[in-house]
Amino acid sequence: MHNFSYLEEILTNLKNDGLYRELREVSSAQSPLSTINGKEYIIFCSNNYLSLANHPRIISAAKKAIDKYGCSASASRLISGSMTPHLKLEGNFAKLLSKEAATLFTSGWCANQAVITTLPQKGDILLLDKYDHASIVDAAKESPADFRTYRRENLSKLEKYLASSKYNRKFIVTESIFSMDGDMANLDELVRLKEKYGAILILDEAHSLGCMGKDGAGFAQERGLLEKVDIIVATLGKALGASGAIVAGEAIVKEFLVNKSRGLIYTTAPPPSNSAAALEALEIIKGENDRRERLWKNSDYLRRKLKEARFNVGKSSSYIIPVIIGDDFKVVEIANRLFKRGLFVPAIRVPTVPRGEARLRISLQADHTKAQLDMLLDALVEIAN
Numbered sequence: 465m466h467n468f469s470y471l472e473e474i475l476t477n478l479k480n481d482g483l484y485r486e487l488r489e490v491s492s493a494q495s496p497l498s499t500i501n502g503k504e505y506i507i508f509c510s511n512n513y514l515s516l517a518n519h520p521r522i523i524s525a526a527k528k529a530i531d532k533y534g535c536s537a538s539a540s541r542l543i544s545g546s547m548t549p550h551l552k553l554e555g556n557f558a559k560l561l562s563k564e565a566a567t568l569f570t571s572g573w574c575a576n577q578a579v580i581t582t583l584p585q586k587g588d589i590l591l592l593d594k595y596d597h598a599s600i601v602d603a604a605k606e607s608p609a610d611f612r613t614y615r616r617e618n619l620s621k622l623e624k625y626l627a628s629s630k631y632n633r634k635f636i637v638t639e640s641i642f643s644m645d646g647d648m649a650n651l652d653e654l655v656r657l658k659e660k661y662g663a664i665l666i667l668d669e670a671h672s673l674g675c676m677g678k679d680g681a682g683f684a685q686e687r688g689l690l691e692k693v694d695i696i697v698a699t700l701g702k703a704l705g706a707s708g709a710i711v712a713g714e715a716i717v718k719e720f721l722v723n724k725s726r727g728l729i730y731t732t733a734p735p736p737s738n739s740a741a742a743l744e745a746l747e748i749i750k751g752e753n754d755r756r757e758r759l760w761k762n763s764d765y766l767r768r769k770l771k772e773a774r775f776n777v778g779k780s781s782s783y784i785i786p787v788i789i790g791d792d793f794k795v796v797e798i799a800n801r802l803f804k805r806g807l808f809v810p811a812i813r814v815p816t817v818p819r820g821e822a823r824l825r826i827s828l829q830a831d832h833t834k835a836q837l838d839m840l841l842d843a844l845v846e847i848a849n
């Protein structure tokens with residue numbers, strides 16, 4: 465008997481509950497057609513929304529940066545790890561997001577941890593959408609501030625907390641496009657409420673950066689509300705085809721994060737080649753509007769067809785389209801059958817979504833072809849309807 469035998473019981477329970485998870489090996493670049501476990505699959509699960517992850521210009525920018533700066537920053541940002549591409553990227557993002565300053569983190573997870581555990585203080589309250597991403601929820605649990613959740617369909621509970629005089633400061637934290645439902649926050653109303661009650665609004669643009677707004681700055685730009693949002697968090701590992709994440713806000717926010725956030729101080733800075741890749745991605749996004757157009761056209765088409773075939777796509781209004789199945793076992797069975805046909809659509813279960821709302825989560829890319837979308841539709845109609 466080894467010391468980890470207790471884990472076996474927990475894993476067996478996961479298997480019995482249909483909640484067991486496994487890693488797969490992807491041995492190609494991330495594109496609609498990818499190689500997994502040695503076979504070709506059409507993937508409907510990557511966040512490579514603009515199909516930029518293996519764009520030749522981005523690859524070339526990263527290679528050039530490796531030639532010049534090497535593969536690693538080799539130190540925390542606070543020691544010797546703040547390199548020229550990092551600083552250039554921060555400058556460009558501050559401009560793009562209409563903020564005084566931007567700070568680069570190793571991942572969106574680290575960025576949310578930093579913002580949410582560092583800025584709010586004891587006596588403050590964090591107000592989270594009930595379905596905010598795990599990186600936001602886990603950070604809120606660690607924060608010295610209290611935290612509560614509200615439902616985005618009815619903001620009266622949020623307003624009740626905002627109106628309370630019990631707290632020093634109130635922070636509203638929302639995603640722009642919700643990662644498991646593909647719907648969007650009511651940003652106009654959140655801005656109205658935050659202004660009425662003097663709250664601070666933090667917007668996680670993980671799934672919208674690059675894909676919305678005239679310059680690809682995201683949902684806040686699309687809604688004409690960039691200046692009204694106090695802090696924007698945006699990961700570079702999705703539409704931008706790189707990795708790392710940006711926090712943009714007032715200069716004092718950056719100063720504070722640099723001095724206090726453990727997720728910046730106690731981790732190695734992202735590889736400089738990643739920042740070079742993200743810089744090039746921003747240029748491509750500025751110059752190639754058709755990528756966004758193709759992405760939105762694909763999502764409008766697939767959602768319409770799924771609805772016509774009477775699938776429940778929930779509240780989706782974006783390129784994240786859930787097909788809600790309900791049962792944990794059934795969703796895994798459908799996903800497995802799709803996989804056997806060369807279609808990779810992940811089964812999402814508890815705890816990522818509420819019990820009884822297990823779903824297939826389809827995420828689309830600009831480079832998906834109509835034939836690929838039709839193949840998925842036909843297979844779904846045959847297997848799941």
Ligand SMILES: Cc1ncc(COP(=O)(O)O)c(C=O)c1O
Nearest residue numbers: 571572573597599643670699701
């Ligand atoms: C809304 C949201 N925020 C943050 C993250 C974390 O970003 P990263 O993958 O860069 O850690 C994700 C996804 O992973 C996300 O969906």
